[in-house]
Amino acid sequence: MREGDTTTDIKASGRIQVRYKRLLALTSYLFTHPHTQWSLTELSAALHVAKSTLSEDLLFIKGILEETGQGTVVTHVGAQGGVMFVPALDRVRASETLAAWTARLTEPDRLTADGFLYMTDLLFEPRMIEPMGELLAFPFRQQKVDVVATVETKGIPLAMACAKALGTDVVLIRRDSRLSEGSAVSINYLSGSSRRIQSMSLARRALGRESRVLFVDDFMKAGGTARAAADLLGEFGAQVVGAGVLVATREPTHKLIGKFWSLLEWDETLSTVVPSVWAKDLCAERKGDTDDRH
């Protein structure tokens, strides 16, 4: 075996073949169950592998995942303990998708006759939106976000992708209160861009007290929607730890909400869409930067 090439190695040893198979099965299992905490007992039952073998395999995979910048396996000790796969930000995919967004949003027919930037189609393409949700989630990884909130409708896929990357759920703020959701808290507000009275509403049962909330939407101009959402969430005793959008207009530079994170910036005057500085910087960082770990 020492003299053989890798193929011969594999063919030569059934034992190694078995271990490859176990490692690949475990790897794919981790990738399909990110941010899920498992006790070794549960994992060993699900994969039909002895616990001792599993610990060893997990350590081995953790090393490779970290070395290749794909994430890590976090171990929590104690009665509530277990292991959890935390995927790293896929910077290459995020960077390529960011470039695809700028290219597609600057296609000449993207502007409607009324001067709106048409992007509904792109917001509903899984491959275009998921890497953007992961990117938007990144600054909030250490913020102990309990839940992502969005106002219907177009920000929903981004909010879902963002929540998935944070291992949380989405709370949906409606434009009208719905009979099907029971009693709700509603607020009216003056939309910054359209200067019209708008309303939004959240079912009482939708959000627990004292939640730490990340607000996500597809688009921000004056920031009136984000401001109103923060006010509405405040009625539930929630703390808005941040606001993130896919596209923000360059003007007005002063938004009605303080700090916000946008992945792309649209300059209406110049008709350009460019990645924001932080998003670009984040994509450009080297793999395995320490802030990418839990």
Added chain:
Amino acid sequence: MREGDTTTDIKASGRIQVRYKRLLALTSYLFTHPHTQWSLTELSAALHVAKSTLSEDLLFIKGILEETGQGTVVTHVGAQGGVMFVPALDRVRASETLAAWTARLTEPDRLTADGFLYMTDLLFEPRMIEPMGELLAFPFRQQKVDVVATVETKGIPLAMACAKALGTDVVLIRRDSRLSEGSAVSINYLSGSSRRIQSMSLARRALGRESRVLFVDDFMKAGGTARAAADLLGEFGAQVVGAGVLVATREPTHKLIGKFWSLLEWDETLSTVVPSVWAKDLCAERKGDTDDRH
């Protein structure tokens, strides 16, 4: 080395370690890029691996994925050719999630004072909705679906998950036409359950002619929404190849749309929610059944 245990095998051979690493990196790459066709040239550039090595690795991984029922690697030959990872339906996860839905939807406080089944929270939990999208996509895997359509709002996460499993995108039907989406086709219809006039609208630019469309929604009672959506999609020359919902009411048994697929059935009289027969059967099938392959 022949006498060592697997740990010794690994420690003993740097060459094997390198191959493990390459295989795990490739496996995780495939899992994060499902339904994406790559030429070997692209893949070899992305992973910094020689093409010949890559072909061999792909064949090896394909074997393990198929054997463990996790999916397959499809190879298309010719100029437009390449390789693509097609994940199999994760029946264990689908089955567990289906059970979680029935348990959570029969919690006593799920019924609102007005007799609606509250499920908005669950529809927006990534872990609850993604396996359901995969399950709902399954019957349509061979149907050459071009696009998944849904009517805003609550069916969006299910539609996105379903589209992802089919490797397609979602087209969003609005309740009102939006200035920001340009000209649109709208229809009015009589809602089967509420007996009110409702409308829905689709931007002209949102859907190409002659598309094969799968309609997805969270809930179906009389089927009026699905019927209206089919009519609206018909205005675009689209063919609706199927309709799928998360929950359908048992009554009326005759819906306004012919054939439909629901994952769960809600009996309003008995206040029970149970998995549909086809969904249960699908989860119970053995791993690696041939219809699970492309």
